[in-house]
Amino acid sequence: MRRRVGEEIADAVIRLRDAGVESNLLDSQLMMARALECSRLSVITHPEIELTDEQLNAFRSMLERRIQRYPLAYLIGRREFYGLDLIVREGVLVPRPETEVLVEECIKRLGRGPRVVADIGLGSGAIAVALAVNMPEAKIYGTEVSAEALEVARENVARHHVADRVCILPGNLLEPLMDLGARFDAVVSNPPYIPTGDILSLEPEVRVYEPLKALDGGADGLDIYRVLIPGAVDCLGDEGFVAVEIGIGQADSVIQIARGSGYAHVEVIRDLAGIERVLIISR
Known part of the structure; x- marks a missing residue:
């Protein structure tokens, strides 16, 4: 039977x-x-x-x-993000719902006009694809060092028919942007921000199976912010901003990095759980 x-x-x-x-x-x-x-x-x-x-x-x-405890997203090969069906597999960070706050805030500020945006640490392409789909005149440049992530990002860009407006650049952080001579309306990133000492306390799905380099932000979780935020100063247009996702309790420390890098304005955005989740940083 x-x-x-x-x-x-x-x-x-x-x-x-x-x-x-x-x-x-x-x-x-x-x-x-x-x-x-x-x-x-x-x-x-x-x-x-x-x-x-x-x-x-x-x-x-x-x-x-x-x-x-193998991740569900890897099993089924898909993850919904900002209303989009994305391809995911081993070697790529699984997109999180809280990152949708970062996307939402960028769309809110940039509108649907001809904007130029950099997504630093492209991963699966979740942020870049969501921005491109919802900002039909925007040009998105995404940088990424992981070969596995680059492959998945290209598949997601093609899957959602935005290959003409999402330019994928292999390389570390801001380095691939240096030769473009472009000024960006926004530099966006969901960097690794988990302190090294906290990795072992994560759920097995994350700790065992997701790529460590996409999680580990160094001793205090702030290593990438110390490079990205000051480095973005010379990439921004006159009214451009940096938008970054942050971990729990990191807002004050990242704000200090921004202030020390010459930025005058920082806005803190909370997620649906009331946690300080996104910083909008501008001059």
């Missing part, structure tokens, strides 16, 4: 809960949707569907890896 969707999900929820996965029901539904190549809504509304052997094996294979 064939197993049904609802039966497999019910069993999976229990096993994931026992493994410490808080989002056990959601994860089970998304893995089932991946196994069936359908939407999560179809999984929810049709628990009576009987699974083929191939579908059952695909689901159970994903479940076993998820029980080992």
